[in-house]
Amino acid sequence: MDLKLSSTSIKNIVRKSLTGLVTLNQDTALFEFGNVVVQKNYFDSNKVRIMSGGPYCMGDFVGIGMLTAAAQGDNFVAPSSKIILRTLRELSYNHVKGILVIVRASSGNFLNFGLATERALNDNLRVKLLTVSDDVYNEKLPKTCSRGLSGIVLISKIAGAMSEQDLPLTDIFMFCKKYLPNIISTEMDIEEYIESYVNKCICVTKLGGSSSSGSKRIRLSMNITQEVCKKALDRLLKRIDEEEPVECETSESYSKLVIKAEDNLVILLNNNGILSKTEEFVYAKEIMDVLSRSGIHVHRFYIGNFLKSPGKNSLSLTVMKVEDQDVLSLLDSPCTAPGWRSVNQGLQGQLSVDTKILSGNLRRRDRLSPPIRGPKLRDSLANTLLYSTQFACEALISCEKQLDLIDSEKGDGDTGTRLKQACEVLLRRLRQDKIITNYPFTFFESLSKLLESNVGGTMGCIYSILFEAAAKVFNDFSDTTEVTPFIWLKSFESSADALKRYGNIEYGDGTMYDPICACNRSTRAELEQGNHFIYAFGKGVSAAEEAAQATKRDNWKYPDPGAHAVGIWIRAVYEGVKLRCPID
Structure with missing residues (x-):
């Protein structure tokens, strides 16, 4: 059916x-x-x-x-x-x-x-x-394209078991983080091998006679099992006591898990719907045979449909090197999650078809407006913040078509339109006095929420992270703290750090992080030399504009649209601040 x-x-x-x-x-x-x-x-x-x-x-x-x-x-x-x-x-x-x-x-x-x-x-x-991020191919991909495969299943089980032992959060986090380099995974594209085998071997067309196509496929799968398993293990493991990886003739230059004879491993074979139950165990047996012949010990072998990989049916193989015997105890500890073992179907009575809905305990479901926290700005500084924000919004609105044109080269061609829409909403709320500018924490929190809801998508989330991280800096100060140029700079640096952390990017990757980072570095250098903050900020803006233009690749006509947008609004913010706070 x-x-x-x-x-x-x-x-x-x-x-x-x-x-x-x-x-x-x-x-x-x-x-x-x-x-x-x-x-x-x-x-x-x-x-x-x-x-x-x-x-x-x-x-x-x-x-x-x-x-x-x-x-x-x-x-x-x-x-x-x-x-x-x-x-x-x-x-x-x-x-x-x-x-x-x-x-x-x-x-x-x-x-x-x-x-x-x-x-x-x-x-x-x-x-x-x-x-x-356990995909063995991550080192060959852009950092923003890093992938996680089935290694998360093992880490989640370890973390859950440690929680049941009532260990503190920091201990659980550090232990799991320490074990991440010991976990590596790869996808095994069975269909690709079957197609290759069919093209190379004419005899497969005579398989089965009157057998169904399904049974023919299984018989084909069995013919390539050894090759698939050996190549997968070769991608993942490298023997330090031999010249070549585990029992394979060729090696690829990926970052592999270094092992030696007598090492202990945990294996997880994640079947994403491509194998029958019979095929699962044949592949498991072949993996065990390859490792056994290499003198590697497998202490635990998990097999089944744990996780679905986006886009296609495939088979993924995860290997974890055991350096601490406590890990095995954590994996063996009791667990009621059906994805890890058999589901709990209410053995004390019949199954209930009534879905259990929890209404939650929070009286306030979602905060409508950000709280007032942190330092309070003098009215003159609050007006400067308002004025420079308006400058930035008007600059982005005027550059809508330019940004859309730049974005059309490699993207959807709507960067300028989406930023314009957000800026129009922001200007309207500012004119209606619906955004507080006397408290930087509250102001940046408001921007974060507004941009997430009005820009949307990846760009909206990125800008929301930027302003959320900026707000966090002011949350650490009392309402009587005088906001100095170094505190403003610290908030911008916090934004850049958050973008780097959650965007998984570095300076030089050709993203909007480049101009923000360049501005922060140049501004800090000038401030630490004792220069006036307006002069220092101006130097930082120039560095940001240069970094934005440098995101243009050799085969590109334009720079990165996100980086170019940063150059536009950061220049506008500077001009607004300079008009309100001129150098004496």
């Missing part, structure tokens, strides 16, 4: 899927907001809470000994920062032990979970974010 989802049903498919999940797992429930699966009795536990999520379902890893909650986005994209933050707030209600957030590396996860983490920290919540 061919079941297809209509366009009207796809909207609710994620929620319906998770409803089915919690129906079968009686220890879980759904929050009333978003697509968030949570342990039903999480509020009764006073241990560190573990959260994860992403475009695809992590809900079946929710259970005692693994995840406390998992958030999934609609239409198979990363969950929004608002849903993530709401979940963090719910998990933090009357709870002081903290939350460890573990996510697979991807641009959407980095940005949305990063923004939610920054906002949670500004709410004085104890949260740490750990990203798992």
